Amino acid sequence: MIVDLTRILQEPRRFQLTLHSDWWRADEKAAQIQGLDAPVEACIAISRAGEHYILEGSIRGGLQLRCDRCLDCFTLPMDARFRIALSCTAQDDAEEEVELLEEDMGVGFIEGEEVDLAEVVREQIYLYAPIKCLCREDCAGLCPGCGANLNQGPCGCAPRQMHPGFSVLRNFKLVKE
Numbered sequence: 001m002i003v004d005l006t007r008i009l010q011e012p013r014r015f016q017l018t019l020h021s022d023w024w025r026a027d028e029k030a031a032q033i034q035g036l037d038a039p040v041e042a043c044i045a046i047s048r049a050g051e052h053y054i055l056e057g058s059i060r061g062g063l064q065l066r067c068d069r070c071l072d073c074f075t076l077p078m079d080a081r082f083r084i085a086l087s088c089t090a091q092d093d094a095e096e097e098v099e100l101l102e103e104d105m106g107v108g109f110i111e112g113e114e115v116d117l118a119e120v121v122r123e124q125i126y127l128y129a130p131i132k133c134l135c136r137e138d139c140a141g142l143c144p145g146c147g148a149n150l151n152q153g154p155c156g157c158a159p160r161q162m163h164p165g166f167s168v169l170r171n172f173k174l175v176k177e
Contacts, residue, residue, distance in 0.1 A: 001015065015045075018039050018040070037064050042121045060078060068133050076133075
């Protein structure tokens, strides 16, 4: 949904978006976010504050993530709030190098006078997803030998042998004081 920012005045304008699972497109096959578990509901209010536009909103839904240890998919419920400050850059400024000031560091810049709210929601979904995706805290992961999912039980691999250079450490005992 593209919004013309020139129509935004001081009082906020509210927008409701419902994004279905076919809306999500993964950037690559190995992406952590595999898709949406259910439709994502987004409520966004846009208001003008001087030269900036303030986007405040909430996003609810469920994400399908891939576990970093066992590679299984799992659902992560999403209930996020966000606040973004945007500033429009003129087409002439987009080609020039401009030095940003300290107060500009918290502002997002967009070209032209339009913003795509679906892309704002997509960015917030990426920011909501954890850096380390785990299906559960005690996920055992995959066997390094055969690749079996150790959450489903032990595999048939022989115990791993220690490097011979470290065999002396096997006899090492910790003394508690």
